[in-house]
Amino acid sequence: MINRLVSEVEAGLAARPVLLRDASARALAYLGGLADRPVAPAPAAVAALDRLDFALPGPGHDAASVLALLDDYGSPGTVASGGPRYFGFVTGGALPIAQAAAWLTAAWDQNAALSVMSPTASVLNRVALRWVTELLGLPEGTGGGVTGATMANATCLASARDAVLAAHGWDAAGQGLVGAPPVTVVAGAQAHTTVRKALGLVGLGRDRALLLPADGQGRIEPRVLPATTSCSTRSSWTSATRPGPAPSSPRSRRRVPAGAGRPSGRAARPCGSASAAGTPPSGTSTAASPRSPPAPPARDHDHGHFSAE
Numbered sequence: 001m002i003n004r005l006v007s008e009v010e011a012g013l014a015a016r017p018v019l020l021r022d023a024s025a026r027a028l029a030y031l032g033g034l035a036d037r038p039v040a041p042a043p044a045a046v047a048a049l050d051r052l053d054f055a056l057p058g059p060g061h062d063a064a065s066v067l068a069l070l071d072d073y074g075s076p077g078t079v080a081s082g083g084p085r086y087f088g089f090v091t092g093g094a095l096p097i098a099q100a101a102a103w104l105t106a107a108w109d110q111n112a113a114l115s116v117m118s119p120t121a122s123v124l125n126r127v128a129l130r131w132v133t134e135l136l137g138l139p140e141g142t143g144g145g146v147t148g149a150t151m152a153n154a155t156c157l158a159s160a161r162d163a164v165l166a167a168h169g170w171d172a173a174g175q176g177l178v179g180a181p182p183v184t185v186v187a188g189a190q191a192h193t194t195v196r197k198a199l200g201l202v203g204l205g206r207d208r209a210l211l212l213p214a215d216g217q218g219r220i221e222p223r224v225l226p227a228t229t230s231c232s233t234r235s236s237w238t239s240a241t242r243p244g245p246a247p248s249s250p251r252s253r254r255r256v257p258a259g260a261g262r263p264s265g266r267a268a269r270p271c272g273s274a275s276a277a278g279t280p281p282s283g284t285s286t287a288a289s290p291r292s293p294p295a296p297p298a299r300d301h302d303h304g305h306f307s308a309e
């Protein structure tokens with residue numbers, strides 16, 4: 001048994017140059033056809049992706065046939081988002097140097113968890129972070145890499161949560177959130193759907209945020225920021241904050257109906273009525289501050305429950 005595994009691994013290593021050249025040829029053929037093929041995959045190609053969904057193979061497949069299977073069924077099922085006629089979402093195609101670098105770094109096969117495990121990966125991470133902070137004008141030495149929007153929002157909200165609770169004598173990292181003072185989160189009614197998801201992840205609740213009206217570009221109107229003693233535990237998100245059908249272009253994605261996110265009921269009630277002990281809230285909004293203007297007069301909203309227009 002062991003001998004068979006060893007000889008399989010040895011055969012795989014010996015075949016690596018051929019396999020990588022095959023992968024390179026297939027990748028270049030794919031990229032070469034990107035400009036002329038339809039952006040969306042054909043329905044038949046999408047249906048054929050079923051061929052990739054099979055039971056866990058016992059003895060495994062020959063390496064060359066794995067690559068062929070991926071290319072034959074996977075490539076036609078892709079969206080040509082790397083091509084010149086794709087205008088969906090906010091994604092774009094990778095530059096050739098980025099693709100080439102990704103190939104090289106795949107060959108490196110590094111674990112970047114600790115600098116001792118890969119000095120090169122560690123230095124590259126540090127330099128990339130420095131460049132991003134310089135570009136964005138952020139303080140030197142701050143920041144970190146995350147996987148995407150959800151984790152960026154979760155990271156920031158977790159930091160804000162811990163800072164707010166620490167300011168009220170609660171060690172969230174040590175004690176968790178069970179029994180912690182309530183924290184009010186204030187968000188724009190058109191906040192991205194990942195903000196809501198992240199609120200759930202960090203224990204602040206997907207449905208507890210106080211949503212404030214935003215203008216046509218998603219900006220919160222500062223005059224509606226609540227005083228620190230005013231909050232609501234009930235809210236809902238506008239359709240603009242929910243996952244929905246893929247928009248046809250980044251421009252259409254940004255277009256938000258005028259008035260979306262407007263309050264649709266009565267004024268937000270004081271936090272004290274929502275806290276377990278009936279006392280004023282210990283946790284405060286990360287957005288509201290003592291300098292915030294008072295809440296606006298009651299408008300078209302219901303218990304701070306913003307309608308999902």
Ligand SMILES: Cc1ncc(COP(=O)(O)O)c(C=O)c1O
Nearest residue numbers: 147148149150151193194243244
């Ligand atoms: C509906 C939806 N979900 C999720 C995301 C982000 O996903 P991720 O957290 O993987 O970056 C986006 C990105 O804009 C999105 O529009």
